[in-house]
Amino acid sequence: MENEITVYGRATSSNVQAVMWCTAELGISVKRLDYGHNFGGVDTPEYLAMNPNGLVPVLIDDGEPIFESMAIARYLADRYRRDEVFWPSDPETRAQVDKWAEWGKNTWGAAVGQGVFWPLVRTSPKDRDPAKIAAAMAHMNGVGKILNDRLSASRFIAGDVFTFADIATGYMLYRYFTIQFERHDYPAIAAYYERLQERPAYREHVMVSFESLRAEGA
Ligand SMILES: N[C@@H](CCC(=O)N[C@@H](CS)C(=O)NCC(=O)O)C(=O)O
Structure with a gap:
């Protein structure tokens, strides 16, 4: 077996x-x-x-x-390599995907976590530090501009096809778009999020309610 x-x-x-x-x-x-x-x-x-x-x-x-x-x-x-596009076996080609995967997780994903998820979902209003939140959101918006610029030039983060890097970039977008705050207008990120939602795997595994994680009063 x-x-x-x-x-x-x-x-x-x-x-x-x-x-x-x-x-x-x-x-x-x-x-x-x-x-x-x-x-x-x-x-x-x-x-x-x-x-x-x-x-x-x-x-x-x-x-x-x-x-x-x-x-x-x-x-x-x-x-469990799917094909040579999603996760290329050639080191040089793969690095072009992987650099965006690393960026997606550690720069964009972390910025969303620190900018909105932790302060607005995981932290009670009484424990929030407005100045710290404003700084984290400003940082997130700066990183968001890089993402929006990139996605204005290509359909997916590493190019025009879906790759491993989209997982690392897209997994925080459900939270980014469902947490209530004044979102900056980034049309290319919004269009990308629409594109990801066309994928059944995204809807099943990423679009999962985070209500059970809310801090008191958040
Ligand atoms: N860098 C780690 C971070 C793992 C992490 O922070 N996991 C969180 C959930 S997203 C966790 O285990 N929190 C404690 C818990 O769920 O009990 C990774 O990417 O796997």
Whole structure:
């Protein structure tokens, strides 16, 4: 019998969402187990042996556990390669995709997390620091301009076709567009978000309610 691929992590975690979206785009089936936040289970010795950070996601294929969502996604893309466009095997061609994947996760995704998700969803109004939020939003808008400019010139982040980099760039967009705040007008980002929503895997794994994560009064 073939080994079952297991993802540990709740469906409401954005990092789990990126991994699950990737598995669906690769056409591989995985078992996802609810761990983390209200489900707990991440502070046991067994879980910490898989990921000493006590965070989700963790992936088990047929070897050692893998943590860090992008390390997991890259592993899956390498091992279950869909085609030479989504995740090219040539290092130079792949780097052109991967530079945007890294940027999507660590620059854009982080800016959305710090600019709106953490302050407006995960932090109670009484604990918010308006000056800090304004600075984080200004930073997010600056990064958003880079994204909007890029997407004005190409349909997807690494070019005109959907690649691995779109997972790392697109997984925070559901939150970006559903959290209530005064969004800057970035038409190319909005059109890109529409394009991503045409993908069943995006709708299933990324467009997941985050209501259970709201801090008191948020
Ligand atoms: N850099 C890590 C971050 C992992 C992370 O921060 N996970 C969050 C959820 S998005 C978590 O485990 N939070 C605690 C919990 O759910 O119990 C990754 O990309 O996998």
